Amino acid sequence: MDKADDLDITTGKPKDLSIPRVTYARAQKMRAAVSHKFSREYKLGTQDWKENPLRPGTFSGNPSLSPLVSQYMISLRRRKVRAGEIVTSARAMDQETMRKLWEFNTSFPYKAELEQNSRKRKREQPEHWAGHKVRQMLQALYVVSMLCLLRYDEALRIMWTDINFTCIGGVPVVELRLPFRKTDQNGGIAPFWLWPCPERPWMDAVAALARWWQLCSEMGVERYGYVFRSRYLYDEVSVRADHAMSTNSFLEYFRNNMLDIGIDPRPYGTHSFRRGGCQYLAKELRWPIRTICEWGGWAENFDNPGTIFRYLLSWVDTPAAERKDLFNPNRPGQDPCTACGRTCHCS
Incomplete structure (x- = not known):
């Protein structure tokens, strides 16, 4: 009080x-x-x-x-x-913003040699707050957090031993097994199976994790311990397995990354990916509510339905369409469905 x-x-x-x-x-x-x-x-x-x-x-x-x-x-x-x-709660991350982040981060110049970012360079070129390799780590962190509906602290504590690269029917698949979560402190968590998504590369967790695995090998970082490490110099990460990226660092990098693509980062927070992932599964992939709850680890008896609706609906989120156009028969179509090719808003 x-x-x-x-x-x-x-x-x-x-x-x-x-x-x-x-x-x-x-x-x-x-x-x-x-x-x-x-x-x-x-x-x-x-x-x-x-x-x-x-x-x-x-x-x-x-x-x-x-x-x-x-x-x-x-x-x-x-x-x-x-x-x-x-x-209000943090604004949910949407697919269009993920695409812009992916395009900017993947096209950022790659330099293999170790270098240090000077204060003069930071002042003259603010977009050089991190290099290509650190951005690929962040991109993998973004997409895993969003697709698996993870809290930011759960995503930052993922270990390489929790990730298994395998193949199912000749298709490369990532199996993510978390030892514990906020609501499951004693384990027993169902694994997350992530499949390639070539039609939406900005939402392809398999490609993002594979790319980060390759970059760790190039930097001489052994692939055990934490997956997402604290940054070292301009474009390197710590070689110590127990040096995980901190929450404050993640929030700082995320806000810098949003400024790179010209988006005000203030409405967003560390919970934006969990909320955005829930909306992505519901609106873009058309998953039923029950399936989203099972995937995200919500209570099986659905004793708190208000939680799922707080993730799906909020006035701070980007609206799907302008209110004046909801009944407009000439409203422009949306992106084609990758399965059926339809562009209407009822697909």
């Missing part, structure tokens, strides 16, 4: 404008951290905080989940919105 609210919790009066406040999203994370602390370390579980009817004055459950705190969070959100703060 003291960090998020516009009112002073002691006096009940509005705070001075010079006092910083955190956003509603930040307040939600603070409440989640408190809930985790009480449930895991203090062993109070996830039950609502309530008074024991048999022993008045004593309480049981998690105090962070009390009705009073829940009512306060609802009130806080309402007041934040009235004050002009818009509570």
Whole structure:
């Protein structure tokens, strides 16, 4: 309350404008951290905080989940919105943006020799924040995160031992087996099978991982340990197997990459690929909702349907068509379907 609210919790009066406040999203994370602390370390579980009817004055459950705190969070959100703060999630990555990133990164000049990027060069040529090899690593990270609906921390912790290059019927296929996820800490996760996609090379995880495998061999980086490594100098990565790319570095590189293609990176975040992948499977590949839930690892009993709809629908995402053209019979067609060739919007 003291960090998020516009009112002073002691006096009940509005705070001075010079006092910083955190956003509603930040307040939600603070409440989640408190809930985790009480449930895991203090062993109070996830039950609502309530008074024991048999022993008045004593309480049981998690105090962070009390009705009073829940009512306060609802009130806080309402007041934040009235004050002009818009509570939104990160914009979903779309296929067109992935194509632009792929075109820019794959066409970036390749230099085999080791070099260091000077401050003068960074200032005069801001697009040279990284070279061809680092960009190929990022491209593989983008497409794997998007197709497998991975959280950014799950993608950054992928090891080479989790990836198996194999063939099925003569077709090269990548099998990705994650040892754990946020919702599956003890393993037992179904593998992800990624197939080539030559008609959409910007969404081809097999080609992206194979290219990064080849570049690691050229740099003398042994292929064990983390797949996505911390950067070294201008266009190299760490040779140490335990030097994974950090979250802050990934976000910085991603924003720089978006600026390369002329897109404002501010609406996007590390969760954009997970949300974008969900929308790509639903709108582009026409997967049923049940199949998307099974692929992404959502609960089998679908006890939280709001989660999937938050990923599929958000006003911050790029609209598929202008509202004024929804009933327009002369609306231009979309990209041809790779299976049937149709370009109508109902395909």
